[in-house]
Amino acid sequence: MKSGMFADIPVDVGVVYEGERIRKGDMHAELGGPDVPHKFELLRVKPPEQVEDGKVTVVGPDFKDMPEGTKTPFAILVEVSGKDLEEEMEGVFERRLHYFTNWVEGFMHLNQRNTIWCRVSKKSVQRGLTLKHLGMVIIRLYHSECPIIEKVQVTFYTDPSQVEKLYPEALKVYEARDARARGLKDEEVDVFYGCTLCQSFAPTHVCVITPQRYANCGAISWFDGRAASKIDPKGPIYEVKIGKCLDPFKGEWEGANESVKAKSLGAVTRVQLYTAFGYPHTSCGCFEAIAFYIPEVDGLGIVHRDFKGPAVNGVPFSTMADSTAGGRQVDGFHGLSFEYMRSSKFLQADGGWRRVVWIPKEAKERVKDFIPKDVVDKIATEEDAKNIEELKAFLKARNHPIVEPSEELKKLGVKGLKGVEAEEAAAAPPAEAEEVPAGEVPVMAPTLTVGVPGAGGMEFEIILKNAKIFAERMIIRKVEKKKGKGEGQ
Numbered sequence: 076m077k078s079g080m081f082a083d084i085p086v087d088v089g090v091v092y093e094g095e096r097i098r099k100g101d102m103h104a105e106l107g108g109p110d111v112p113h114k115f116e117l118l119r120v121k122p123p124e125q126v127e128d129g130k131v132t133v134v135g136p137d138f139k140d141m142p143e144g145t146k147t148p149f150a151i152l153v154e155v156s157g158k159d160l161e162e163e164m165e166g167v168f169e170r171r172l173h174y175f176t177n178w179v180e181g182f183m184h185l186n187q188r189n190t191i192w193c194r195v196s197k198k199s200v201q202r203g204l205t206l207k208h209l210g211m212v213i214i215r216l217y218h219s220e221c222p223i224i225e226k227v228q229v230t231f232y233t234d235p236s237q238v239e240k241l242y243p244e245a246l247k248v249y250e251a252r253d254a255r256a257r258g259l260k261d262e263e264v265d266v267f268y269g270c271t272l273c274q275s276f277a278p279t280h281v282c283v284i285t286p287q288r289y290a291n292c293g294a295i296s297w298f299d300g301r302a303a304s305k306i307d308p309k310g311p312i313y314e315v316k317i318g319k320c321l322d323p324f325k326g327e328w329e330g331a332n333e334s335v336k337a338k339s340l341g342a343v344t345r346v347q348l349y350t351a352f353g354y355p356h357t358s359c360g361c362f363e364a365i366a367f368y369i370p371e372v373d374g375l376g377i378v379h380r381d382f383k384g385p386a387v388n389g390v391p392f393s394t395m396a397d398s399t400a401g402g403r404q405v406d407g408f409h410g411l412s413f414e415y416m417r418s419s420k421f422l423q424a425d426g427g428w429r430r431v432v433w434i435p436k437e438a439k440e441r442v443k444d445f446i447p448k449d450v451v452d453k454i455a456t457e458e459d460a461k462n463i464e465e466l467k468a469f470l471k472a473r474n475h476p477i478v479e480p481s482e483e484l485k486k487l488g489v490k491g492l493k494g495v496e497a498e499e500a501a502a503a504p505p506a507e508a509e510e511v512p513a514g515e516v517p518v519m520a521p522t523l524t525v526g527v528p529g530a531g532g533m534e535f536e537i538i539l540k541n542a543k544i545f546a547e548r549m550i551i552r553k554v555e556k557k558k559g560k561g562e563g564q
């Protein structure tokens with residue numbers, strides 16, 4: 076028989092379930108996620124008389140009343156009170172929902188705010204898990220993990236019309252929080268904040284949150300970081316003394332480097348906050364969008380989590396997210412939040428918005444007011460360009476700054492679309508070269524020969540069996556044998 080604070084919950088609850096994935100075949104129901112238009116989670120600080128501690132309300136069907144395979148709009152509203160609580164702490168406590176819900180066996184929670192994506196497993200529903208239980212767990216965890224919270228009540232909405240009705244209100248709250256954090260500049264503060272909450276998913280990931288670089292998840296601002304570190308200085312959100320500025324343009328500080336190095340256990344030693352190249356900020360997996368390099372035009376594309384279908388480079392968000400996530404620094408793939416796109420420091424070392432060539436229409440709408448007026452109509456959406464050829468034509472027709480980069484962009488090392496085309500022309504095969512469809516040419520399994528340190532000079536062969544190599548075209552050209560010394564004299 077189970078004992079402890081979750082004895083009456085029919086499934087296990089613990090950190091061990093964080094990171095548990097529920098595959099389609101094992102899922103009883105999906106709540107929120109990309110296939111439904113409305114979903115959100117929201118935590119509000121309320122006066123004590125408006126919160127009934129321990130109360131869980133379910134508006135709409137509970138798990139057992141949902142047919143297997145259900146996909147439903149979903150909202151979680153958490154209302155809290157406490158004499159020391161302030162409205163500016165809402166974002167930080169709201170983010171804890173990601174962790175608390177993930178601690179429930181058979182319940183998966185991804186993302187944040189209005190992009191939440193949850194699943195409950197068949198197994199846990201068969202064992203009797205309900206939304207009521209989930210609410211009870213959330214309330215008890217808020218009490219045990221955040222003692223500043225005195226009263227908590229939770230309401231789940233699975234009735235689509237109710238979720239839709241409340242959705243605009245949630246967006247307003249997010250926007251008000253984000254707007255509060257705008258205005259302060261990175262140069263005006265002597266501390267940043269770090270967050271390691273996502274290390275359970277990406278062990279080397281550390282967020283560095285500055286006034287002008289909102290956290291990747293879009294849920295924690297510099298002000299949220301300040302509030303969180305005040306409440307719990309030894310917690311997962313902590314103060315970072317920024318120390319000497321090493322590069323104000325790329326956004327590198329000695330103190331931030333030291334902090335990231337310590338918190339990533341040496342895996343990441345340098346971080347430059349305003350670039351997607353070199354030493355970019357790491358990405359965990361919770362990012363709201365990805366900036367990705369498009370070599371054919373020397374520009375950057377942006378794709379957000381809710382965008383369906385492939386981006387202009389032919390790759391969908393989910394595939395690019397796999398290349399970006401995991402707490403690594405990946406050159407040219409950069410996880411970011413919408414609010415960072417609204418910052419004047421947004422990828423400034425790469426050219427900022429003048430380097431961005433493609434973004435989905437919906438995402439563009441959300442940040443439009445923060446894109447320089449002379450560029451906004453020159454950035455393509457999926458309606459203007461669905462592939463690289465269409466993109467090139469659009470950029471040229473609109474005279475996007477990437478076509479013939481200004482001196483300012485050139486100084487950043489940007490060669491631009493015309494520069495790329497000039498390089499391609501110079502490298503074009505001579506006329507006698509023969510081009511054959513790649514699929515018709517048998518290619519042997521690639522073999523690598525490597526030496527292993529400490530193996531006494533022995534070499535090992537690595538054979539990549541069934542490796543799939545994709546080539547758009549294969550060019551076969553005659554190679555003139557170079558004359559060696561003494562040859563042909």
Ligand code: SF4
Nearest residue numbers: 270272273282290292
């Ligand atoms: S994305 Fe960053 S700030 Fe947001 S919860 Fe994860 S580690 Fe913290």
